[in-house]
Amino acid sequence: MKVLVIGAGNMGLTYAQAMSKSKFLKKKDLMILDNSPEKLLSLEKIEHFDVYDQLKDCLPKADIIFIAVKPFHSAELFAKMKSMVLPDQIIISIMAGVTIETMQTALGITKVVRAMPNLPAQVGKGVTSFTASKEVSRLELITVESLLNTTGKSLKVSSEKYIDASTGISGSGPAYVFYFMQSMMEAALKMGFSSGDSKVLVTQTFDGAVELFNQSDLSPNTWMDRVASKGGTTRAALDSMEDNNVKERIKEAAYAAFDRAVELGKEK
Ligand SMILES: NC(=O)C1=CN([C@@H]2O[C@H](COP(=O)(O)OP(=O)(O)OC[C@H]3O[C@@H](n4cnc5c(N)ncnc54)[C@H](OP(=O)(O)O)[C@@H]3O)[C@@H](O)[C@H]2O)C=CC1
Numbered sequence: 001m002k003v004l005v006i007g008a009g010n011m012g013l014t015y016a017q018a019m020s021k022s023k024f025l026k027k028k029d030l031m032i033l034d035n036s037p038e039k040l041l042s043l044e045k046i047e048h049f050d051v052y053d054q055l056k057d058c059l060p061k062a063d064i065i066f067i068a069v070k071p072f073h074s075a076e077l078f079a080k081m082k083s084m085v086l087p088d089q090i091i092i093s094i095m096a097g098v099t100i101e102t103m104q105t106a107l108g109i110t111k112v113v114r115a116m117p118n119l120p121a122q123v124g125k126g127v128t129s130f131t132a133s134k135e136v137s138r139l140e141l142i143t144v145e146s147l148l149n150t151t152g153k154s155l156k157v158s159s160e161k162y163i164d165a166s167t168g169i170s171g172s173g174p175a176y177v178f179y180f181m182q183s184m185m186e187a188a189l190k191m192g193f194s195s196g197d198s199k200v201l202v203t204q205t206f207d208g209a210v211e212l213f214n215q216s217d218l219s220p221n222t223w224m225d226r227v228a229s230k231g232g233t234t235r236a237a238l239d240s241m242e243d244n245n246v247k248e249r250i251k252e253a254a255y256a257a258f259d260r261a262v263e264l265g266k267e268k
């Protein structure tokens with residue numbers, strides 16, 4: 001089985017590296033294509049995959065084509081691919097918003113998987129939701145799932161609505177966590193800690209809280225109660241967040257990403 005990754009950016013390169021090191025692909029079964037000369041130069045130094053700058057040299061050889069370019073580059077890419085794609089090739093797209101129907105129409109093929117990963121894939125801790133057109137067989141979907149799992153966990157969802165929804169939760173989600181971390185680090189700096197000490201205090205707090213959560217069956221609400229003593233400091237902080245409707249604002253933010261994913265799918 002040969003896999004071609006198109007777009008060697010944050011996500012494409014992450015997936016290419018994870019797949020090439022997995023037991024599913026033999027060395028050199030992975031091809032990667034990008035159009036930036038600097039990126040191609042740095043890719044040449046990685047020996048796990050063959051590097052290309054021309055679609056015609058790699059696309060016909062691929063069984064699975066993994067598309068990881070920005071959504072606004074998709075139309076131009078599809079136009080170049082259309083005359084070269086073969087009916088049995090499987091497309092896996094991680095592009096936010098771009099629908100299965102759009103890809104089927106633009107490429108003139110039927111087997112399309114839409115997936116939404118996230119950046120922790122870079123450290124093997126990603127989560128990728130995915131769904132497929134009906135033409136992708138069960139066996140093919142098992143292969144796809146194995147490839148997606150090389151970067152962490154995957155979640156098969158029943159329709160594309162949930163791909164857009166998971167974009168608002170897990171796809172964009174790491175940025176919400178970083179926003180929270182940045183805010184806490186800024187507060188620590190303001191209180192007089194050095195940036196190094198702020199980083200230790202905040203990262204260890206996140207790490208420890210997630211570990212506690214993962215090792216129990218308790219809800220976040222229950223854990224909040226365990227931290228907060230009656231009339232104590234945590235309650236003062238949580239009350240301040242509640243007074244400012246922070247929870248509602250976070251939900252609104254997740255919906256803004258969800259809505260934007262749907263919107264991206266309608267843009268030409
Ligand atoms: N970053 C994230 O956290 C996540 C991103 N995604 C999705 O992943 C996709 C990629 O995002 P990301 O990796 O951040 O983007 P990047 O910009 O880092 O990577 C995209 C790469 O594709 C290259 N490219 C553009 N057009 C072509 C083409 N026609 N042929 C070959 N290569 C091309 C770009 O080159 P150049 O720079 O020269 O344009 C760039 O190197 C997006 O669609 C995004 O929606 C999904 C989940 C999470």
Ligand SMILES: O=C(O)[C@@H]1CCC=N1
Nearest residue numbers: 096118167171172173
């Ligand atoms: O911001 C974006 O559009 C992409 C999709 C999810 C994460 N990054």
